Amino acid sequence: MAPRPRLFRRAAWEHVFVRPKRPPSETRRLVAALVEIGLPYSQVATRLGVSKPTVSYHARKLGIPAADKFSCRYDWPEVQR
Numbered sequence: 001m002a003p004r005p006r007l008f009r010r011a012a013w014e015h016v017f018v019r020p021k022r023p024p025s026e027t028r029r030l031v032a033a034l035v036e037i038g039l040p041y042s043q044v045a046t047r048l049g050v051s052k053p054t055v056s057y058h059a060r061k062l063g064i065p066a067a068d069k070f071s072c073r074y075d076w077p078e079v080q081r
Contacts, residue, residue, distance in 0.1 A: 031058040
């Protein structure tokens, strides 16, 4: 069976799934403003129309540490014994 012809050709720089909604610097600025007023990441993501991991990424780039609540749940050295 022959491969189907491609109807369009994507540019090398173009993202495969979605186009960015705004430049990263603007997203980071908006994340900073919303986190500063105390909104949780889930609400920030909803308001900006991005995913929660995107909010976490920009928060880390701003110097806000990741929450320890969801980090390692076991004592790895103890598991190794």
